[in-house]
Amino acid sequence: MTDTVAASSTLPDRAGTTASPRGPKPKPWFTTPRVIMYSILTVACLFYLFPLYVMITTSLKPMPEIRFGSIFALPIEPSFDAWVKAWTGACTGLRCEGLSPGFWNSVKITIPSVIASILIASVNGYALVNWKFRGSEIFFTVLIFGSFIPYQVLLYPLVMLTSQMKIFGSLWAIILIHTIFGMPILTLLFRNYFASLPEELFKAARVDGAGFWRIYFEVMLPMSLPIFVVALILQITGIWNDFLFGVVFAGFQNNPMTVQLNNIVNSAQGSPEYNVNMAATILTGLVPLIVYFVSGPLFVRGVAAGAVKG
Amino acid sequence: MANVVVARRAPAKGVLGWLQKYVFRNISAKIAALPMILTVLVVFVGGMLWTVFFSFTSSKMLPNTNFVGLDQYVRLFKTSRWNVSVENLLVYGSFSLVFTMVIGFVLAVLIDQKIRFESVFRTIMLYPFALSFIVTGLVWQWIMYPELGLQKAIRNLGWESFTFDWITNSEMVIYALLIAGLWQGTGFVMVLMLAGLRGVDQEIWKAARVDGIPTWRSYIFIVLPMMRGVIVTAVVIVGSGIVRLYDLVVALTKGGPGISSQVPATYVYDYMFMANNIGQGLAASTMMLVTVLIIIIPWAYLEFGGKRRAQ
Amino acid sequence: MQNNSVVINDLSLSFGNVKVLEHLDLEINRGEFLVLLGPSGCGKSTLLNCVAGLLDVTDGQIFIEGKNVTWEQPKDRGIGMVFQSYALYPQMTVERNLSFGLRVSGMKKDDIERRVKRASEILQIEPLLKRKPAALSGGQRQRVAIGRALVRDVDVFLFDEPLSNLDAKLRSDLRVEIKRLHQRLKNTMIYVTHDQIEAMTLADRIAIMKDGIIQQLDTPHHIYNKPVNLFVAGFIGSPTMNFLNGTIENGGKAIKVDQDMISVHGYEFGGAVPANGTKVVLGIRPEHIALEDQAKAMPTSAEIEIDLVEPMGSDTLGWTRFGSHSLIFRCASEVELMPGKKMLIGFDTARGSIFDEATGSRL
Ligand SMILES: Nc1ncnc2c1ncn2[C@@H]1O[C@H](COP(=O)(O)OP(=O)(O)OP(=O)(O)O)[C@@H](O)[C@H]1O
Numbered sequence: 001m002t003d004t005v006a007a008s009s010t011l012p013d014r015a016g017t018t019a020s021p022r023g024p025k026p027k028p029w030f031t032t033p034r035v036i037m038y039s040i041l042t043v044a045c046l047f048y049l050f051p052l053y054v055m056i057t058t059s060l061k062p063m064p065e066i067r068f069g070s071i072f073a074l075p076i077e078p079s080f081d082a083w084v085k086a087w088t089g090a091c092t093g094l095r096c097e098g099l100s101p102g103f104w105n106s107v108k109i110t111i112p113s114v115i116a117s118i119l120i121a122s123v124n125g126y127a128l129v130n131w132k133f134r135g136s137e138i139f140f141t142v143l144i145f146g147s148f149i150p151y152q153v154l155l156y157p158l159v160m161l162t163s164q165m166k167i168f169g170s171l172w173a174i175i176l177i178h179t180i181f182g183m184p185i186l187t188l189l190f191r192n193y194f195a196s197l198p199e200e201l202f203k204a205a206r207v208d209g210a211g212f213w214r215i216y217f218e219v220m221l222p223m224s225l226p227i228f229v230v231a232l233i234l235q236i237t238g239i240w241n242d243f244l245f246g247v248v249f250a251g252f253q254n255n256p257m258t259v260q261l262n263n264i265v266n267s268a269q270g271s272p273e274y275n276v277n278m279a280a281t282i283l284t285g286l287v288p289l290i291v292y293f294v295s296g297p298l299f300v301r302g303v304a305a306g307a308v309k310g
Numbered sequence: 311m312a313n314v315v316v317a318r319r320a321p322a323k324g325v326l327g328w329l330q331k332y333v334f335r336n337i338s339a340k341i342a343a344l345p346m347i348l349t350v351l352v353v354f355v356g357g358m359l360w361t362v363f364f365s366f367t368s369s370k371m372l373p374n375t376n377f378v379g380l381d382q383y384v385r386l387f388k389t390s391r392w393n394v395s396v397e398n399l400l401v402y403g404s405f406s407l408v409f410t411m412v413i414g415f416v417l418a419v420l421i422d423q424k425i426r427f428e429s430v431f432r433t434i435m436l437y438p439f440a441l442s443f444i445v446t447g448l449v450w451q452w453i454m455y456p457e458l459g460l461q462k463a464i465r466n467l468g469w470e471s472f473t474f475d476w477i478t479n480s481e482m483v484i485y486a487l488l489i490a491g492l493w494q495g496t497g498f499v500m501v502l503m504l505a506g507l508r509g510v511d512q513e514i515w516k517a518a519r520v521d522g523i524p525t526w527r528s529y530i531f532i533v534l535p536m537m538r539g540v541i542v543t544a545v546v547i548v549g550s551g552i553v554r555l556y557d558l559v560v561a562l563t564k565g566g567p568g569i570s571s572q573v574p575a576t577y578v579y580d581y582m583f584m585a586n587n588i589g590q591g592l593a594a595s596t597m598m599l600v601t602v603l604i605i606i607i608p609w610a611y612l613e614f615g616g617k618r619r620a621q
Numbered sequence: 622m623q624n625n626s627v628v629i630n631d632l633s634l635s636f637g638n639v640k641v642l643e644h645l646d647l648e649i650n651r652g653e654f655l656v657l658l659g660p661s662g663c664g665k666s667t668l669l670n671c672v673a674g675l676l677d678v679t680d681g682q683i684f685i686e687g688k689n690v691t692w693e694q695p696k697d698r699g700i701g702m703v704f705q706s707y708a709l710y711p712q713m714t715v716e717r718n719l720s721f722g723l724r725v726s727g728m729k730k731d732d733i734e735r736r737v738k739r740a741s742e743i744l745q746i747e748p749l750l751k752r753k754p755a756a757l758s759g760g761q762r763q764r765v766a767i768g769r770a771l772v773r774d775v776d777v778f779l780f781d782e783p784l785s786n787l788d789a790k791l792r793s794d795l796r797v798e799i800k801r802l803h804q805r806l807k808n809t810m811i812y813v814t815h816d817q818i819e820a821m822t823l824a825d826r827i828a829i830m831k832d833g834i835i836q837q838l839d840t841p842h843h844i845y846n847k848p849v850n851l852f853v854a855g856f857i858g859s860p861t862m863n864f865l866n867g868t869i870e871n872g873g874k875a876i877k878v879d880q881d882m883i884s885v886h887g888y889e890f891g892g893a894v895p896a897n898g899t900k901v902v903l904g905i906r907p908e909h910i911a912l913e914d915q916a917k918a919m920p921t922s923a924e925i926e927i928d929l930v931e932p933m934g935s936d937t938l939g940w941t942r943f944g945s946h947s948l949i950f951r952c953a954s955e956v957e958l959m960p961g962k963k964m965l966i967g968f969d970t971a972r973g974s975i976f977d978e979a980t981g982s983r984l
């Protein structure tokens with residue numbers, strides 16, 4: 001696109017002739033690469049959205065519509081009957097109480113586990129950064145590596161441990177397990193965060209005579225709200241979504257929502273009701289989805305924090 | 311790093327001195343770190359050793375200390391279900407790792423192109439990661455259900471011969487797991503890679519443009535090698551997730567049809583808690599541990615061995 | 622043959638609503654070393670990126686070597702660029718770093734080799750060719766970065782604060798090297814910095830920018846001695862120029878500062894002599910203030926008391942007050958200064974600058 005006029009004249013035209021390129025290079029609003037790019041992204045998004053669409057539409061259809069229609073189709077007569085049934089009446093084996101007990105179990109498991117694991121991990125992270133003691137780094141390294149051990153390896157020893165403690169098959173057991181397995185990632189998260197705070201702050205508090213707990217509660221905690229929110233998001237979704245620990249440790253009457261959902265769908269007697277299954281599936285996914293959509297960038301930060309190595 | 315030394319009194323001798331030096335110094339910090347120390351010692355180290363130890367015994371319903379050497383392992387590798395599980399894990403693992411990384415990278419590159427609605431695209435791609443494997447498995451089970459799912463929907467559209475019966479086809483069922491796994495996990499890798507891309511010095515891009523290097527070449531020859539850290543981390547995380555693969559199989563295929571979609575984790579669970587054959591379950595889980603160590607040790611060597619050399 | 626190497630014509634650039642550059646004109650001669658100097662955020666990098674083609678201009682034109690390059694890709698503009706962070710490709714050896722662009726453009730192997738050889742000779746980085754950037758010192762990295770621009774065999778070099786990541790010693794060494802390079806290659810160079818020493822020592826001409834507008838474009842000497850406005854006067858020189866507020870009296874022959882009348886004899890007003898009562902600012906550089914005996918010879922002198930002394934090694938700074946204004950002067954380090962000591966100071970307004978207080982511009 002050489003401008004021959006300007007090239008031959010000794011001085012460019014100060015007024016800027018219209019023939020000579022001026023201002024932003026005109027770009028067609030679509031170019032082939034851009035079109036390809038947006039096409040790929042759109043197709044990818046359709047792939048990611050399709051299951052959500054199927055879940056929602058199926059759950060709103062009555063059974064005949066499901067049997068004779070297509071999963072692409074929108075419900076003709078949408079109704080929330082399946083949702084109600086999934087919540088209150090769907091059967092697992094002989095009991096037909098729906099998902100609601102599972103939901104409340106999950107709440108009972110998630111809340112204490114989240115609180116316990118965050119408290120412990122934040123104190124750990126703080127101790128690791130500001131109160132190093134002999135061996136603290138080694139324990140931390142083993143902790144991080146421990147998080148890569150397949151859960152199956154630790155499953156039976158923990159069954160033994162919780163049996164010895166006489167809590168196997170209770171809420172206490174599952175809370176303990178979640179607290180233990182939340183520790184590596186959360187400790188890493190808090191350690192990295194506290195390490196990024198100015199060290200002078202801690203030193204100043206020390207000089208003022210504050211001790212371990214006072215500094216933690218009065219200096220560190222107030223500065224760390226965002227990272228607590230990140231940890232909260234990470235733990236709520238993680239614990240809510242757990243299946244394996246729930247199945248093994250919680251005991252039948254404390255089964256969390258995921259376990260109950262799987263029982264409803266995969267071990268149901270009689271003819272399956274797909275609308276109820278999908279309604280139950282959405283209901284189970286709802287809590288993490290709400291957390292995800294409400295928290296937005298913080299969720300991403302939590303996800304990335306899991307990836308940043310110490 | 312702060313390494314605060316508690317005010318030193320005159321060092322006492324003997325037991326008292328030892329206690330003072332190793333126990334009472336930073337005593338609050340040690341108490342605070344007790345849960346971590348216990349977790350590490352009792353759960354991670356202790357549990358791991360316990361499992362390895364009892365995998366050499368004939369434990370059935372309850373653990374016992376009747377040593378049988380490598381018997382459990384010999385039996386393990388004679389069990390066709392285990393061999394199928396291992397094979398499945400290899401197939402699933404290699405495809406899943408490669409596709410997750412490649413798709414994650416490509417999506418991250420596309421999103422990095424100053425596109426409109428970037429956050430909408432990102433949100434859509436990451437939401438499956440917030441869902442549990444149980445939810446993922448059940449949705450895809452329904453979509454892939456041949457009689458009423460995608461297959462039927464497409465046949466209704468007029469493509470009569472369309473077949474998508476992977477979850478009932480023992481040859482293809484592992485790819486059904488793969489699709490569901492990719493749906494759930496690629497967004498996560500995309501986010502990691504995007505963070506890696508955004509972390510690249512903007513001036514590198516400018517330098518490459520002045521040098522006249524086409525964008526795709528900049529990505530492959532300049533930026534990709536610079537993202538080594540992110541890529542290794544993603545591989546380790548995705549890899550150890552693959553070895554753990556359990557919930558998804560339970561929800562999507564229940565290991566079937568037959569035993570065609572069993573994986574090591576389902577094998578372990580079933581032998582430990584269903585078949586009351588703890589020794590077998592422990593031997594199988596020890597094999598899983600070995601697999602993870604094979605992934606982790608080279609990584610740890612690269613990460614930490616490398617640092618030590620650089621110092 | 623025309624004389625202009627780079628011509629910027631009525632250039633505007635905005636990021637969304639933020640207007641960074643507006644109607645900027647600049648002509649740079651062939652072989653000239655032009656320094657863009659200004660406070661942080663004034664748009665220096667933005668201007669340089671526009672010339673390089675790394676930013677799409679909002680309006681206006683850019684000509685390089687007579688060619689309108691407004692719409693050209695960076696690689697086709699005949700420019701090489703050196704960045705503050707060096708921007709070396711970390712996983713490639715120095716040699717690959719230098720040759721990568723040439724290879725991609727499909728140049729012949731021996732041509733590439735010749736150019737790499739020449740560049741590495743000029744910059745004395747031959748022993749480093751096989752190393753990776755991580756194994757180089759900051760100064761060596763910056764030399765490689767310059768080399769990467771050099772191999773491109775371009776007409777115009779663009780530097781964006783190339784030395785600001787280096788320590789003070791290396792900085793002055795490389796400054797000299799860049800100056801030598803310019804003398805040898807005689808390319809046009811545009812150099813962005815906010816270090817005024819770099820600007821003064823390197824530049825043929827300096828363009829002082831503020832808020833996206835070029836305040837003054839002139840030789841270092843002129844900029845230092847005849848700043849066109851208060852901003853330039855205050856920005857250049859360290860310690861900064863002393864500013865005394867006053868009013869014009871005696872038909873432009875004196876300035877009344879507080880109660881003192883200061884003679885303006887010998888000062889050349891740029892335009893008409895300002896009317897009596899015009900509020901003005903008189904600027905005097907600290908080194909133009911004389912002491913004791915020499916002060917007596919000056920048109921204006923006064924007795925002052927020293928407040929504070931700052932010995933700088935090569936010379937000494939004295940802080941004092943002149944009427945209601947604080948005043949800094951620079952003197953040889955031999956002179957004995959003591960806080961509280963009373964001294965005679967003097968200056969010649971003819972060497973100073975007078976600015977209109979309302980508009981800030983030089984009178
Ligand atoms: N991508 C962008 N979007 C919006 N504003 C920008 C962008 N890049 C730069 N700016 C703004 O443009 C102005 C000029 O920036 P520029 O980088 O040119 O400053 P500079 O003179 O080089 O400063 P420094 O000496 O700090 O490098 C700044 O106010 C900056 O905030």
Ligand SMILES: [Mg+2]
Pocket residue numbers: 665666667
């Ligand atoms: Mg800049």
